[in-house]
Amino acid sequence: MKEKQILIHNKIEIVEDRDDVVWAMDSDYRLTAFNSAFELRLRNEQLGDAKKGMDLRPIYEKGVFFSPCEQGCERALNRYATTSEHTFLHNHETVVHEFSFQPFMDSSGNVIGCCIWQKDITAELDNIHRLEESEQKYREAQEIANVGHWNWDMVRDEITWSDQLFRIFGQEPGKFEATYSALMEIIHPDDREAFNIDVEKCIRNEAHHDIVHRIVVNEGEIRYVHQKGKAFFNEEGVPYRMSGTTQDVTKDVLANQQIVNQNHELQNFVRIISHNLRGPIANLLMLSKIYEFGRDEMNDDIVRKMELTTEALDQTIKDLNLSLSLKNANRESFREVQFSEVMKDVDGLLVEEVLKQKALVQTDFSEAESIIGIKSYFVNILYNLILNALNYAKDNVRPEIQVSTEDAGTAIILRVADNGIGMELSLERERKIFDMYGRLSGETEGKGLGLYLVKTQVEAMNGKIHVASEKEVGTTFILQFEK
Numbered sequence: 001m002k003e004k005q006i007l008i009h010n011k012i013e014i015v016e017d018r019d020d021v022v023w024a025m026d027s028d029y030r031l032t033a034f035n036s037a038f039e040l041r042l043r044n045e046q047l048g049d050a051k052k053g054m055d056l057r058p059i060y061e062k063g064v065f066f067s068p069c070e071q072g073c074e075r076a077l078n079r080y081a082t083t084s085e086h087t088f089l090h091n092h093e094t095v096v097h098e099f100s101f102q103p104f105m106d107s108s109g110n111v112i113g114c115c116i117w118q119k120d121i122t123a124e125l126d127n128i129h130r131l132e133e134s135e136q137k138y139r140e141a142q143e144i145a146n147v148g149h150w151n152w153d154m155v156r157d158e159i160t161w162s163d164q165l166f167r168i169f170g171q172e173p174g175k176f177e178a179t180y181s182a183l184m185e186i187i188h189p190d191d192r193e194a195f196n197i198d199v200e201k202c203i204r205n206e207a208h209h210d211i212v213h214r215i216v217v218n219e220g221e222i223r224y225v226h227q228k229g230k231a232f233f234n235e236e237g238v239p240y241r242m243s244g245t246t247q248d249v250t251k252d253v254l255a256n257q258q259i260v261n262q263n264h265e266l267q268n269f270v271r272i273i274s275h276n277l278r279g280p281i282a283n284l285l286m287l288s289k290i291y292e293f294g295r296d297e298m299n300d301d302i303v304r305k306m307e308l309t310t311e312a313l314d315q316t317i318k319d320l321n322l323s324l325s326l327k328n329a330n331r332e333s334f335r336e337v338q339f340s341e342v343m344k345d346v347d348g349l350l351v352e353e354v355l356k357q358k359a360l361v362q363t364d365f366s367e368a369e370s371i372i373g374i375k376s377y378f379v380n381i382l383y384n385l386i387l388n389a390l391n392y393a394k395d396n397v398r399p400e401i402q403v404s405t406e407d408a409g410t411a412i413i414l415r416v417a418d419n420g421i422g423m424e425l426s427l428e429r430e431r432k433i434f435d436m437y438g439r440l441s442g443e444t445e446g447k448g449l450g451l452y453l454v455k456t457q458v459e460a461m462n463g464k465i466h467v468a469s470e471k472e473v474g475t476t477f478i479l480q481f482e483k
């Protein structure tokens with residue numbers, strides 16, 4: 001009996017440095033061992049001081065945090081080890097404690113007492129609840145965005161999918177074994193090679209996995225998914241897993257295809273209309289040329305107006321056809337273009353205007369000397385932007401124009417900045433000046449087609465154009481092209 005009490009006491013000393021309340025009793029409910037947290041609990045509940053040999057039953061009856069102990073100890077004394085959770089209201093807050101009741105037996109197998117371990121698990125439960133709530137929100141976010149998460153264990157060839165990913169791939173959790181070969185069976189046959197190449201490139205070059213491809217689900221339904229991920233390597237540089245996301249982008253892809261088809265139809269419509277109008281317009285222009293002016297003043301005036309209207313319509317059709325031809329740039333014709341060579345052509349085209357206004361045109365292509373695209377497009381772009389800067393120069397102020405490039409990592413930035421009159425620029429005005437026949441102001445001549453053609457050619461080479469301007473300070477056009 002004495003040896004067993006010493007054993008119990010030694011076990012309690014192990015947890016003295018913890019906040020858990022631990023004590024032991026014999027079969028008569030007499031206290032045999034306890035830790036300092038037990039003493040503090042008695043004092044806090046005004047139940048007296050802890051003393052070995054004291055009867056614990058009154059404490060179990062009166063103490064708030066001891067209320068579950070009588071039933072738990074009774075079961076332990078009947079050889080049943082139990083663990084239970086109990087909720088209490090403490091200082092106007094809800095707390096949860098876990099109670100463990102362990103029986104102690106002598107060498108003959110007789111129960112001689114039990115040990116009680118009381119632990120505050122409120123924080124642990126809060127963390128679990130927060131984690132569950134976070135997981136629920138994560139699942140909801142995946143469902144709303146129609147995106148799933150995956151992890152591929154390359155060593156075991158095991159792929160773990162989130163619930164949403166099973167839905168995207170038209171599979172049921174628990175019934176489908178996700179492996180690389182099983183995934184390949186879902187991918188559209190015509191896209192499997194491209195998918196494999198992208199995965200191999202991701203592993204070989206430690207690059208990001210990023211591809212849009214088709215999958216075949218539900219007995220023939222075709223969906224489009226956007227796969228993104230990366231590979232992870234061990235200390236020896238050997239890849240051991242990949243992780244990433246898959247998003248169902250079917251609606252976006254089909255919508256884009258519809259837009260492309262509508263654009264093609266619109267372009268065909270414009271070409272047909274242009275072709276059908278060319279004959280009548282040519283006839284009207286020819287008639288105006290053979291008309292003998294001077295015989296009737298009223299008729300002369302009417303024919304002149306008809307001639308001007310017809311020429312304007314003819315030019316509009318030419319502008320439309322030019323715009324369509326620029327938008328249909330063939331990527332196979334893209335080549336490396338040297339900015340210095342582009343500027344030589346631009347300088348030749350603008351030499352008279354530059355000399356006339358005594359303008360200073362400076363270039364700095366040190367960060368990016370070349371770019372992939374179409375040289376004639378870049379010549380036209382810089383020609384129009386520099387000409388625009390000359391047209392909107394300040395009176396009696398020497399125009400200064402800076403043309404520079406910047407290597408932004410994944411893109412090349414081309415800037416054309418001037419010290420001209422500038423303007424108060426809003427989002428609506430920025431959009432408007434790039435429209436066909438859009439104008440910065442009515443103070444200069446021209447149709448306003450130049451900036452529209454610039455934007456068309458920039459976008460034809462997968463670029464974007466923006467403008468920043470401040471009145472009486474100047475204007476800067478920023479062109480960004482993906483590498």
